[in-house]
Amino acid sequence: MRVCQFLGPAGxxxxxxxxxxGVHATWQLRDGVVAVMAVYDPRSSTPGYRLPDYxxxxxxxxxxxxxxxxxxxxxxxxxxxxxYSDLWxxxxxxxxxxxxxxxxxxxxxxxxHRTGMS
Numbered sequence: 001m002r003v004c005q006f007l008g009p010a011g012x013x014x015x016x017x018x019x020x021x022g023v024h025a026t027w028q029l030r031d032g033v034v035a036v037m038a039v040y041d042p043r044s045s046t047p048g049y050r051l052p053d054y055x056x057x058x059x060x061x062x063x064x065x066x067x068x069x070x071x072x073x074x075x076x077x078x079x080x081x082x083x084y085s086d087l088w089x090x091x092x093x094x095x096x097x098x099x100x101x102x103x104x105x106x107x108x109x110x111x112x113h114r115t116g117m118s
Contacts, residue, residue: 017091025087028071034095035071039064039084051080 014037018024022042028035041062048059051066059065064081066072072080078088 015094017087017094019087019090023084023087025084025091027091029095034074034091036074036077037066037071039077039081039087041084 014026014028016024016026023040025039026037028037040060041064042060044062047061048056048063049065050056051064051070056063056065074088074092078085
């Protein structure tokens with residue numbers, strides 16, 4: 001399982017998260033909110049499509065994409081595609097971890113600055 005591989009600049013770039021089953025999602029973190037771009041399920045034979053309702057002729061089966069202005073956050077993605085709840089949970093945990101690490105680093109930098117050790 002690959003929790004998060006940044007495909008663009010960290011802290012707002014495009015990220016890919018993959019489960020051991022091969023199911024993966026691409027998503028972007030914008031202003032602290034996940035915007036899901038696409039899901040790919042190699043186990044599915046469902047023709048690829050773009051939501052809300054557009055069949056993609058040259059896309060692999062099991063591909064679900066969202067239009068730029070219709071990309072769901074994690075809660076919405078979970079409601080739309082509850083079968084992928086493990087994927088949504090892992091992405092949510094990765095985002096929470098990112099913010100906890102960033103917060104801890106900022107606290108440490110503040111402490112070092114205050115004590116003159118920076």
